[in-house]
Amino acid sequence: MFSSLIPSSIAFGIAALTIIIAGSRLARLADELADRTGMGEALFGIVLLAGVTSLPDFAATLSAAMDARPNLAMSNVMGSMAVNLAFLGIADMFYRKANLEHAAASSANLMLAGLLIVLLTLPLLAIVTPSIADWRVHPVTLVIVAAYLFGLRLVHLTQEKPMWFPRVTVQTVPDKPVETYHGSLSAAWLSFIALAAVTCVTGWVLMEAAKGIADQTGLSDTLVGGLLTALATSTPELVTTIAAIRYGALTLAVSNIFGTNCFNMLVVAAADLGYPHGSIYHDMAPVQMTWGLVSILMTAILLMGLVRRETYGIGRIGFESTLMLTVYAVAIGIVVVSG
Template identity: 75%
Template sequence: MFASLIPSIIAFSLASLVIVIAGSRLARWADMLADQTGLGEALFGILLLAGITSLPDFAATLSAAIDDRPDLAMSNIMGSMAANLMFLGVADIVYRKANLEHAAASPVNLILAGLLIVLLTLPLLAIFTPTVSQWRIHPVTPVIVAAYLFGLHLIHRTKAKPMWFPRPTRQTVADDPGHHPDKPSARLWSGFIAMAVVTGIAGWVLMEAAKGIADHAGLSETLVGGLFTALATSTPELVTTIAAIRIGALTLAVSNIFGTNCFNMLVVAAADIGYSHGSIYHDMAPVQMTWGLVGILMTAILLLGLVRRQTYGIGRIGFESALILGVYAIALSVVVLGT
């Protein structure tokens, strides 16, 4: 899309600015709609906001798979999920009142973390299975879709009839519906949809610009996908999460990250469907398994933090945030040095 380096840098900068502005408004309106619809921040973040912020990842991964570039496709989506989890560590640094996982404790977030570990395991198991495919689709792909849908069912049941409740503290910010009588639902929906479209388009331009920058630098597809496009297409998640924290919608911030990563597993399934040479799991480079394992490790660490609910840690951030930031930095170093 961009023939030289300078236009790529300009496009990257402009798209980043658009995402910051649109993403901030998107988070604010999502919080209002979560209250007006009665879904709550957790369910709204999972069902709607997560899918919208995943649009750049979906476009980048599916287009790479259709172009028969499995390394670029899988490194983008796997690297993006690791980046999203790292953003929760960044969000914990931004939220200074307490550990974010302490303040945003909810049974829905626990279910989401467990579901994400299950979903991340499936494509890794597919790598070690025979190269069997039906209609060019690996049998694990429909299992991923079924597991995601069953997970949504569990989340809905957990939200409706929770069997576990976090112990309330002074730092806990509950997901209680607010009231916004001055904002009609029609206006909120139109604004939300408009910002969603703007964010999706800007995210796609950001991804194309990042690819242009990387291509002119002569970098490998694995590095481009796992670092440049993964971070670029994850920018909407970072912006909406930070914006949600600033308006006090902590449950929305955490569920947006976990929900986005769970939705991204549908993007993995779509990549296998779009890939024309059989199973995409067997044609990607082994380093993609590293990103998947890192994603499982980071999710498990965050799950420990959600259960432990440390109020304060070193530097007023939780131990889990410090650990996932360190794990991501090490994993990124390994990938960069190994490509």
């Protein structure tokens, strides 16, 4: 779409600014709709807001898979999941009243973290299992879809009838519906859909601009997918998460990241379906496993933070945020050296 460096850079900047503006408004509407529909912040974050912010990843990954570029496809979606978790560590810096994982503790978020770890292990298992020559789609792809749908039901049940409750402290911010709203419910839905469309389109433009920049600089598919396009297509998650924190919707902020990563596993399944040469898991470079393993490690660290609920850490940042950002930085070094 962009054949030279200057147009790509200009388009990248304009798209990023548009996403910042639209994403901020999108987070406020998501918080309002979560209350007015009775879905709650956790379920709304994983089902609707996560689906909207994941669409740029979906477009980029499926396009690369159909073009028979497995490394670009898988590094983009796997790299996006790692950078999303790093974004949650960055978001912790914006919430100064306490550690984000302390304030946003909920049984639904714990379930989401566990579900994400389960989903992340499935494509890694597919990589080490023998390829089935007569099957165009790997059986693990079907398991990913089934596990995601079953996981959504578990999250819903956990939210409706929780068997575990976080200890309420002064810093805890529960999901409390607002009693008064401006405008009708239908107007809110229309605004949400319109902003979602803007976010999706600008996210796709951002991805195309990033690819144009990468092509002009001669970077490999592994580096382009894992770093540049992964970061570009994940910008909506960063913006909506920080905006949700500013509006006080902490559960929505955390569930948006978890939900986006869980939804991205459906993107992995779509990549395998769209790949024209059999199973995509067996055609990508071994370095792609790095992002999957790193995402599992970062999710496990975050899960420990949600259970431990440290009130304040060094610089008022939780130990889990510091560890996640450190792990992500090391992963970037590994991918740059390997790619």
